[in-house]
Structures are given as C-alpha cells and as structure tokens.
Amino acid sequence: MTLHRPVSTSRFDGALPEGFVTRLRAQLEDYGIPLEQRGTQLTARYAQAEIDLRLDHTGFAVQIAAEGEVPLHQCRESMIYFLDLALPEASTRMTWSGIGATRTPPNxxxxxxxxxxxxxxxxxxxxxxxxxxxxxxxxxxxxxxxxxxxxxxxxxxxxxxxxxxxxxxxxxxxxxxxxxxxxxxxxxxxxxxxxxxxxxxxxxxxxxxxxxxxxxxxxxxxGGDFPEATHLLLAGDETALPAIRRILEHAPANARGTVILETASEQDRPALTVPEGIELRWLSRGDAGGLAAALEEITDIEDGQFVWVAAEKAIARTAKARFKALGLPRERGYFSAYWIKG
Ligand SMILES: Cc1cc2nc3c(=O)[nH]c(=O)nc-3n(C[C@H](O)[C@H](O)[C@H](O)COP(=O)(O)OP(=O)(O)OC[C@H]3O[C@@H](n4cnc5c(N)ncnc54)[C@H](O)[C@@H]3O)c2cc1C
CATH class of the missing domain: 2.40.30.10 (Translation factors)
Structure with a gap:
C-alpha cells in the first residue's frame, strides 16, 4: 500500500548569488539538519519530512514531501526561514502549492x-x-x-x-x-x-x-519529542516536570540513568513512575546544591547516553556548553530554555 504523502512545491527564477548553497547548508546545520548534495540536487531530511531542491540554469525548484499536513506546513515554514536568511529576495517572491484555501495554518x-x-x-x-x-x-x-x-x-x-x-x-x-x-x-x-x-x-x-x-x-x-535512548540523564525545574514525567512514562522498562528535578517547594513533587534502572533526585531551589550545581558536578558522559535538560535559559545554556565540552555528540543532547528570568 502506498501511503499518501502530501507535497508542496515552489520555484525561484533569478540569479543565485555565489555562496548561496554554502549559506543554506550552514543555516540548516545550525539546527542539526545535514544538507546532502549530489550535483545540482540538494536534499535535507527532517523527522517527518524531506526537502528536495534542484538547482537549474534559471534558479531552483523545491519540493517538500511529508508524512502529514502538519509536518508539511512546519517543514515549509522552516525552509522559508532558512531561505529568508540565505536568499531573502527568493523567499519573499516564492509562492507554494498545497496551501489550502481556508488560510488557517494546519497546526x-x-x-x-x-x-x-x-x-x-x-x-x-x-x-x-x-x-x-x-x-x-x-x-x-x-x-x-x-x-x-x-x-x-x-x-x-x-x-x-x-x-x-x-x-x-x-x-x-x-x-x-x-x-x-x-x-x-x-x-x-x-x-x-x-x-x-x-x-x-x-x-x-x-x-x-x-x-x-x-x-x-x-x-x-x-518543541521536541521523546529521546530515543535507554540510557538517560534528564534534568529540569518545575516547568520541565510535565515533560520529564511523559518521557519517563514513554521510556522502556530497561531504561537506566538519572533524573534530577529541582523545585522551590517540596510539596510540588508528585509521585513519578520511574523505571527501576533510573535514579530520581529531587533538589530544592535556593540550596547550594541546586540544579545548576548538580549539572556542574557531572564530569563525564557514558557511551550512548542521552542528556536532556530544560530549565531557565542561563542553566540550559551553561549545561549545553558544558556537555559539549565533555564530548557529548550533538544528536545525543537536548538543551532547552523553557523560560527566561525577567
Ligand atoms: C517546550 C516547552 C514546554 C513547556 N512546558 C511547560 C509546562 O508543561 N508547564 C509549565 O508550567 N511551563 C512550561 N514551559 C515553560 C513556560 O512556557 C514558561 O514558563 C512561560 O514563560 C510561561 O508563560 P507565562 O505566560 O506564564 O509568563 P510570561 O508572560 O512569558 O512571563 C511573565 C514573567 O514571568 C517570568 N517567568 C516565566 N516563567 C517563569 C517560571 N517558571 N518561574 C518564574 N518566573 C517565570 C518571566 O521571566 C516574565 O518576567 C514550557 C516551555 C517550553 C519551551
């Protein structure tokens, strides 16, 4: 059975400035999306969508195929964003097929x-x-x-x-x-x-x-999906508690690792269902040993470990830099600023 994959296409006619492909590749790679090139054909793969861009002598044609209308829309928005940065005169002129007449974003x-x-x-x-x-x-x-x-x-x-x-x-x-x-x-x-x-x-x-x-x-x-790993380090504050609870619910029974959760009040700590191989540590905000300090104490990462951190921007940023310095491969980490101190 062939699954219906919705498609959206567009084209740009105009001269492509030198360095266009290099700039586009850099933008995508900044978001961890590799851009493969075979001659005049460029391909980028998202989790649920694929971009195919063909360069020709009058500009380029682009096609996005996705597993549904929502990922199609989201991938098209990302492509427009990358083109805004790499070649703004193209993105403002391009119209796309596959946009419904209702004008309501599918998401x-x-x-x-x-x-x-x-x-x-x-x-x-x-x-x-x-x-x-x-x-x-x-x-x-x-x-x-x-x-x-x-x-x-x-x-x-x-x-x-x-x-x-x-x-x-x-x-x-x-x-x-x-x-x-x-x-x-x-x-x-x-x-x-x-x-x-x-x-x-x-x-x-x-x-x-x-x-x-x-x-x-x-x-x-x-905003991010469940980490695909059995060896986990999950860390966050109250804003990350709902996400960490869902990751734990979704984790396989043989998952192992550590969860570090910081709350200001001990009364905001619900009972969590945690796989046997995962240690759960609750920390109190304001104590010397809060979330930032606990992450600082980690000095090495293990093979195959996935590190997931969501908290205030400064903590998430510091953690990202620290785990990068410890050698964590980009695809094994998620570091997100869930809120910003006012
Ligand atoms: C992917 C993702 C998932 C999230 N999931 C959840 C969730 O399930 N539950 C949840 O509660 N939050 C969650 N958050 C965090 C939430 O989006 C932010 O806290 C957001 O700022 C709340 O919006 P607001 O309208 O209450 O405050 P805003 O109007 O955005 O901010 C008003 C003021 O509140 C301050 N502020 C914002 N958050 C906090 C905080 N946590 N503690 C103290 N001051 C704060 C800001 O600095 C600002 O000064 C998530 C964030 C992300 C990125």
Whole structure:
C-alpha cells in the first residue's frame, strides 16, 4: 500500500548569488539538519519530512514531501526561514502549492476550557476540549497556548500563499506560551496540561480565572519529542516536570540513568513512575546544591547516553556548553530554555 504523502512545491527564477548553497547548508546545520548534495540536487531530511531542491540554469525548484499536513506546513515554514536568511529576495517572491484555501495554518486549533483544578500548591491542571486533536499526537509533546487580549474578539493566525503565518499584532496580539501535554485523548477530543504558577505570568493569571467554555488557540505539536535512548540523564525545574514525567512514562522498562528535578517547594513533587534502572533526585531551589550545581558536578558522559535538560535559559545554556565540552555528540543532547528570568 502506498501511503499518501502530501507535497508542496515552489520555484525561484533569478540569479543565485555565489555562496548561496554554502549559506543554506550552514543555516540548516545550525539546527542539526545535514544538507546532502549530489550535483545540482540538494536534499535535507527532517523527522517527518524531506526537502528536495534542484538547482537549474534559471534558479531552483523545491519540493517538500511529508508524512502529514502538519509536518508539511512546519517543514515549509522552516525552509522559508532558512531561505529568508540565505536568499531573502527568493523567499519573499516564492509562492507554494498545497496551501489550502481556508488560510488557517494546519497546526492551529481552537480549544475550549473544560475545567481547572489545583494538583499541588503551585500547579494548576487545565483540561481542554479540542477538535482535530489527533493532529497533535505525533511530532512533539508540546504545544503553544495562544491567549487573545482580554475583552477583544479574538483574531487568530492566518496563512499567506507564500506559506507564512501572519500573527495578529497591536491591540489584537496573542500571548504565546509553550506547554506540555499531560495526556491527549484523540477519541474523546480532550487533552490536559499543567501550569506552574508564577507571579507576573500571563498564563497563570488566565488559568486562575478561566471558566468552562472559554475558547483559546492551540498550535502544535512541537518543541521536541521523546529521546530515543535507554540510557538517560534528564534534568529540569518545575516547568520541565510535565515533560520529564511523559518521557519517563514513554521510556522502556530497561531504561537506566538519572533524573534530577529541582523545585522551590517540596510539596510540588508528585509521585513519578520511574523505571527501576533510573535514579530520581529531587533538589530544592535556593540550596547550594541546586540544579545548576548538580549539572556542574557531572564530569563525564557514558557511551550512548542521552542528556536532556530544560530549565531557565542561563542553566540550559551553561549545561549545553558544558556537555559539549565533555564530548557529548550533538544528536545525543537536548538543551532547552523553557523560560527566561525577567
Ligand atoms: C517546550 C516547552 C514546554 C513547556 N512546558 C511547560 C509546562 O508543561 N508547564 C509549565 O508550567 N511551563 C512550561 N514551559 C515553560 C513556560 O512556557 C514558561 O514558563 C512561560 O514563560 C510561561 O508563560 P507565562 O505566560 O506564564 O509568563 P510570561 O508572560 O512569558 O512571563 C511573565 C514573567 O514571568 C517570568 N517567568 C516565566 N516563567 C517563569 C517560571 N517558571 N518561574 C518564574 N518566573 C517565570 C518571566 O521571566 C516574565 O518576567 C514550557 C516551555 C517550553 C519551551
């Protein structure tokens, strides 16, 4: 049986400046995506999509094939971003096939609040109903929550025929924050996520007042998938707790390694289901031995180990540099700034 792979194509007619391919390759490689070249044919492979770019005497033709409409859209957006950097005069002129007439980005959904409840002193669980949620099942364990300004009738993102997502701005600008699915039930069209409450947080304020039936936007999936490894080092703070819990739920029974989780309050530490070979260490923020110090203490990495760190930007950045210096191959690490100190 041949699976239907949606395709989007485009072409650019114009002179290609010297160094175009080198610049494009550098942009992709910055994101860990190798660009293979065979003569005039360039190929890049994403997890769920493939880009094929053919150079010719009048410019280039590009085709993206993907495993679904969402990865197709996401890969096309990335390609446009890379072209914006490597050859801006091309990306602004190119139009793409395969963009639906509705102009709604395929990774955008409306979701309505079913309810909120407190699960620990500083975490709120929000349950949502969302049509088309099956599209959010694969390709990442996170989504962006899009909150319209209070008291306005919401305007949502739209897609142009150039494949770009146009975001409402000014008084209609949406507040965007990334969250992790605690669970998704595609059949029931429901999902839940946990919000770590913090002062000044727009999402915290929204969740404290949210009432059933209220509609918000959801965009995803994205933000990283489950690490494909059995030897794990997972580290993070409260914002990473939902992601670490899901990684542990997804990990094989023979997984081994260490989980380091830092919270400010000991009461925000739920019981986690941890494979037998994984040691779980809870740390208190503010103590001398917090998350940053615990990561500093690690002096070597083992063969095949996957290092996953998500926390405040400075901690994630320092960890990335440190593990790189320890020789961690790029494809065995995930370091993400989940929030930025104000
Ligand atoms: C891929 C990904 C997945 C994530 N998953 C989750 C999740 O499941 N649950 C969750 O709670 N968070 C999660 N986060 C973190 C969350 O997106 C950020 O904390 C975000 O800033 C919250 O938005 P906000 O609207 O509450 O605050 P913003 O309006 O963005 O920020 C307002 C102020 O709050 C400060 N702030 C933001 N986060 C924190 C914090 N954690 N502690 C103290 N001050 C803070 C900022 O510095 C700023 O001054 C995730 C982030 C990423 C990138």
């Amino acid at each position: 955008f959904h409306l979701a309505s609040v079913l309810g909120t409840r407190r699960i620990t002193p500083n975490f709120l669980r929000v349950e949502m109903a969302c049509e088309g949620i099956a599209a959010l099942l694969t390709g990442g364990m996170h989504f962006s929550l899009l909150l319209p300004p209070e008291g306005t009738s919401p305007r949502w993102p739209e897609l142009t025929e150039q494949g770009r997502t146009i975001w409402p701005d000014g008084a209609c600008a949406l507040h965007r924050a990334a969250y992790t699915f605690v669970w998704l039930d595609a059949e029931a069209g429901r999902f839940a996520f946990d919000i770590f409450e913090h002062e000044g947080g727009r999402t915290t304020d929204w969740a404290r007042r949210a009432v059933p039936g209220e509609t918000v936007g959801v965009m995803g999936p994205g």
